[in-house]
Amino acid sequence: xPRLLDVTVFGEPxxxxxxxxxxxxxxxxxxxxxxxxxxDLGCDPGFPGFPAREDLGSLAxxxxxxxxxxxxxxxxxxxxxxxxxxxxxxxRRGPGGVRLWPAGAVTRGLxxxxxxxxxxxxxxxxxxxxxxxxxxxxxxxxxxxLEYARGFGLRVHLxxxxxxxxxxxxxxxxxxxxxxxxxxxxxxxxxIGIARIVALxxxxxxxxxxxxxxxxxxxxxxxxxxxxxxxxxxxxxARNLLLDETEHHARPxxxxxxxxxxxxxPADRAALLAGVRxxxxxxxxxxxxxxxxxxxxxxxxxxxxxxxxxxxxxAAFTALGGDLATLVRAFCVGPRALLPEQxxxxxxxxxxxxxxxxxxxxxxxxxxxxxxxxxLRGLVRGCFPEASIPWAGVLVSRDATSPHDPGGLPEAPx
Amino acid sequence: xxxxxxxxxxxAAVDAVADQVMTAMARVPRWAxxxxxxxxxxxxxxxxxxVLARTGHRPLRGAVxxxxxxxxxxxxxxxPVLGDTDLPFEVSGCxxxxxxxxxxxxxxxxxxxGEVWDFGRPAFIRLAVLVDxxxxxxxxxxxxxxxxxxxxxxxxxxVDWAGQEVGIR
Amino acid sequence: xKKKRKxxxxxxxxxxxxxxxxxxxxxxxxxxxxxxxxxxxxxxxxTVVTLFFxxxxxxxxxxxxxxxxLSADTLSxxxxxxxxxxxxxxxxxxxxxxxxxxxxxxxxxxCAGAPHLLARHFPWTVLNAGDGINEHPSQALLDMLTMRDRxxxxxxxKVAIVGDVQHSRVARSNIFGLTTMGASVRVAGPGTMCRSxxxxxxxxxxxxxxxxxxxxxxxxMLRIQRERLGRAVLPSARExxxxxGLDLERLSRARPDVVVMHPGPINRGVExxxxxxxxxxxxxxxxxxxxxxxxxxxxxxxxxxxxxxxxT
Numbered sequence: 001x002p003r004l005l006d007v008t009v010f011g012e013p014x015x016x017x018x019x020x021x022x023x024x025x026x027x028x029x030x031x032x033x034x035x036x037x038x039x040d041l042g043c044d045p046g047f048p049g050f051p052a053r054e055d056l057g058s059l060a061x062x063x064x065x066x067x068x069x070x071x072x073x074x075x076x077x078x079x080x081x082x083x084x085x086x087x088x089x090x091x092r093r094g095p096g097g098v099r100l101w102p103a104g105a106v107t108r109g110l111x112x113x114x115x116x117x118x119x120x121x122x123x124x125x126x127x128x129x130x131x132x133x134x135x136x137x138x139x140x141x142x143x144x145x146l147e148y149a150r151g152f153g154l155r156v157h158l159x160x161x162x163x164x165x166x167x168x169x170x171x172x173x174x175x176x177x178x179x180x181x182x183x184x185x186x187x188x189x190x191x192i193g194i195a196r197i198v199a200l201x202x203x204x205x206x207x208x209x210x211x212x213x214x215x216x217x218x219x220x221x222x223x224x225x226x227x228x229x230x231x232x233x234x235x236x237x238a239r240n241l242l243l244d245e246t247e248h249h250a251r252p253x254x255x256x257x258x259x260x261x262x263x264x265x266p267a268d269r270a271a272l273l274a275g276v277r278x279x280x281x282x283x284x285x286x287x288x289x290x291x292x293x294x295x296x297x298x299x300x301x302x303x304x305x306x307x308x309x310x311x312x313x314x315a316a317f318t319a320l321g322g323d324l325a326t327l328v329r330a331f332c333v334g335p336r337a338l339l340p341e342q343x344x345x346x347x348x349x350x351x352x353x354x355x356x357x358x359x360x361x362x363x364x365x366x367x368x369x370x371x372x373x374x375x376l377r378g379l380v381r382g383c384f385p386e387a388s389i390p391w392a393g394v395l396v397s398r399d400a401t402s403p404h405d406p407g408g409l410p411e412a413p414x
Numbered sequence: 415x416x417x418x419x420x421x422x423x424x425x426a427a428v429d430a431v432a433d434q435v436m437t438a439m440a441r442v443p444r445w446a447x448x449x450x451x452x453x454x455x456x457x458x459x460x461x462x463x464x465v466l467a468r469t470g471h472r473p474l475r476g477a478v479x480x481x482x483x484x485x486x487x488x489x490x491x492x493x494p495v496l497g498d499t500d501l502p503f504e505v506s507g508c509x510x511x512x513x514x515x516x517x518x519x520x521x522x523x524x525x526x527x528g529e530v531w532d533f534g535r536p537a538f539i540r541l542a543v544l545v546d547x548x549x550x551x552x553x554x555x556x557x558x559x560x561x562x563x564x565x566x567x568x569x570x571x572x573v574d575w576a577g578q579e580v581g582i583r
Numbered sequence: 584x585k586k587k588r589k590x591x592x593x594x595x596x597x598x599x600x601x602x603x604x605x606x607x608x609x610x611x612x613x614x615x616x617x618x619x620x621x622x623x624x625x626x627x628x629x630t631v632v633t634l635f636f637x638x639x640x641x642x643x644x645x646x647x648x649x650x651x652x653l654s655a656d657t658l659s660x661x662x663x664x665x666x667x668x669x670x671x672x673x674x675x676x677x678x679x680x681x682x683x684x685x686x687x688x689x690x691x692x693x694c695a696g697a698p699h700l701l702a703r704h705f706p707w708t709v710l711n712a713g714d715g716i717n718e719h720p721s722q723a724l725l726d727m728l729t730m731r732d733r734x735x736x737x738x739x740x741k742v743a744i745v746g747d748v749q750h751s752r753v754a755r756s757n758i759f760g761l762t763t764m765g766a767s768v769r770v771a772g773p774g775t776m777c778r779s780x781x782x783x784x785x786x787x788x789x790x791x792x793x794x795x796x797x798x799x800x801x802x803x804m805l806r807i808q809r810e811r812l813g814r815a816v817l818p819s820a821r822e823x824x825x826x827x828g829l830d831l832e833r834l835s836r837a838r839p840d841v842v843v844m845h846p847g848p849i850n851r852g853v854e855x856x857x858x859x860x861x862x863x864x865x866x867x868x869x870x871x872x873x874x875x876x877x878x879x880x881x882x883x884x885x886x887x888x889x890x891x892x893x894x895t
Binding site: 173174176179180181182183184252253293296298300301 | 696780
């Protein structure tokens with residue numbers, strides 16, 4: 001087994017030699033930083049069912065390129081993963097050792113009407129339950145989902161939104177939407193969605209993970225719910241720390257920026273960043289590959305979603321100003337705790353690189369990265385999902401910032 | 415600028431054109447002076463003044479802007495500012511004297527004839543110019559001329575009504 | 584044009600000088616429509632396609648006639664929304680049209696940004712004839728031309744826009760154009776049609792019609808488009824007429840020489856009373872005449888500005 005020499009973790013020598021793979025060559029990692037590999041809790045690759053978006057090979061290649069060892073996969077595929085048979089046949093491992101953790105649909109067909117076979121899917125290996133990003137309109141159904149899922153010990157991933165307000169428009173409802181002449185999706189859609197779930201969790205005590213958080217009031221509501229001791233975790237996409245609705249001014253009607261929920265205001269973005277820093281929010285890649293025929297359309301008609309695996313690390317690293325301790329907690333250790341097993345895996349990153357995102361060069365089959373064309377900081381140099389390192393003891397200090405925090409990295413040139 | 419006519423020469427040339435026009439139109443029952451924008455309009459004005467002074471009758475007057483009839487509009491040139499086209503009389507059956515300051519390739523006159531035609535069927539069209547500088551590219555000839563001069567193909571002939579001179583640049 | 588603009592997608596961001604040039608050119612174009620032969624050879628041999636994904640007889644006819652008066656060949660392409668949902672995308676339709684080598688394409692579409700998509704991908708001139716709730720620039724230009732006829736300069740003028748401002752591309756293009764030209768715009772309408780996010784636009788938002796009408800130089804009434812409205816936006820036509828419609832009584836509180844406009848088609852008795860629409864303050868028919876002139880001006884000014892415009 002090869003050995004990685006001169007491993008540096010937060011500026012200190014590694015506690016022991018680290019085995020990073022099964023290949024018969026050593027990696028010169030001088031100047032690089034070794035971190036736990038990342039987890040995407042928001043992976044929506046669209047296969048099986050949408051071969052033009054992604055396949056297992058391209059998904060795994062994108063994950064490795066982006067530093068991800070583990071992907072929690074949305075049940076929103078064709079057909080929806082809502083039976084134990086589909087759950088049993090769902091892919092668990094991709095090339096390069098990338099682990100896939102399939103989530104089962106909370107309702108049949110994700111229609112929000114009837115409960116899916118939650119217990120049987122759990123027995124067939126569901127890593128979690130999920131609404132696939134489609135909010136459940138009927139509050140009685142939602143309550144039943146939470147009551148029922150609790151009995152099987154499965155965490156329920158829900159995108160909080162009022163189902164009616166959620167489909168009003170395609171941009172954040174604000175001045176930018178008004179200027180560009182597009183209908184808005186109001187922040188209140190998310191606020192109402194969170195309030196509804198919080199109220200139900202208070203009585204059902206189900207374990208819930210809230211996905212795709214985008215608003216300042218949403219972050220505050222989740223912070224309050226956690227402070228109250230409710231079993232909540234929540235996440236936002238790494239790109240949401242870098243992009244906000246003002247990006248639409250620079251790239252009007254660019255369908256790569258068609259996201260759902262939409263990019264919110266600069267103030268919301270600041271609140272998301274604060275939420276990640278104080279531990280209220282975890283990060284996801286929110287990887288949603290879309291085929292050209294889903295994106296070469298009118299903005300309103302294009303399919304929402306952006307790829308994320310290959311830019312999420314750099315997006316988070318850039319937005320967090322090089323704060324690796326926060327990044328590791330929000331993107332590696334925190335999300336790992338939500339998986340049924342504690343996986344290993346590590347990633348080598350170059351904190352000084354300043355890559356220019358070029359989606360044409362991505363390993364994902366899709367080219368729809370919202371960050372395409374942006375100059376970011378931090379580059380993944382290698383990903384080793386099967387390497388085992390006792391991360392929890394090494395990397396994460398109790399405080400938000402490590403005493404060896406390498407924050408204040410030199411400014412990116414140019 | 416190389417001066418071709420001074421103030422007195424310019425006045426004499428205008429007189430010459432006006433004389434020719436009046437002689438030719440003497441028996442025509444209904445005719446009009448139509449200046450081609452922009453250079454033809456001041457000349458048409460002066461001819462009209464002379465007609466009024468000498469006959470006591472003000473001739474019918476009009477102006478055409480030939481921009482929309484040009485054959486070189488979409489060749490990458492700046493689009494010219496549109497001027498008025500104003501033919502405030504019945505064109506059909508009327509004799510038209512087109513007036514321009516300088517006659518060069520003939521393309522402007524061709525465009526102007528086309529434009530006049532869109533207003534009706536004139537009895538005839540004649541052409542009055544102050545300066546014929548040669549280099550015709552179309553079978554077009556002036557009926558009334560103030561002055562004929564030889565020019566180089568790339569020269570620019572300038573009629574300066576304010577400064578009272580004609581020159582070659 | 585100064586910037587050699589290839590397309591006109593909206594009036595947001597268009598400079599005053601350019602609007603002046605378009606309006607001045609349109610003023611000259613009006614003369615052609617008064618001729619016996621209402622046609623000039625300017626665009627002979629050029630092809631103007633009207634590509635409409637929404638029905639609109641007026642705008643399409645106006646563009647069509649404008650192109651014809653400039654001697655362009657015109658081609659109408661109607662795509663019903665149902666057939667797009669059946670499969671052919673906007674880009675596929677555009678590729679079909681591309682094969683007909685048009686010089687300009689006039690697009691109307693229910694989605695904001697659809698003309699922008701075509702302008703980005705194809706070499707021809709794109710004229711936005713209305714995209715979703717975004718913009719309808721030629722309508723605003725003809726409105727401004729009509730206002731200038733009555734008022735002279737637009738500088739310092741007060742324009743009231745009443746109705747469904749939230750979902751009106753006519754209102755939005757007028758707001759952008761008028762404020763660029765130095766006029767001020769006040770809007771009024773029911774709360775569901777004049778929400779607070781409009782504050783991002785250079786307008787003053789009021790909720791009673793009397794508030795915006797009283798010292799306005801121009802009152803522009805917007806059409807109530809029931810088909811575009813969602814649920815529970817308006818209780819009834821008569822309630823709208825009672826609070827937001829322009830009748831003689833409400834008009835009497837405006838300046839006596841106020842100019843009354845409406846982009847048409849009119850819902851008589853809803854947003855505007857018949858005696859107001861046909862009254863002396865109304866310039867609704869001038870708007871139609873000016874529409875042809877403005878569209879002639881746009882075709883004249885924009886064509887040939889595309890990078891690989893074919894040489895003559």
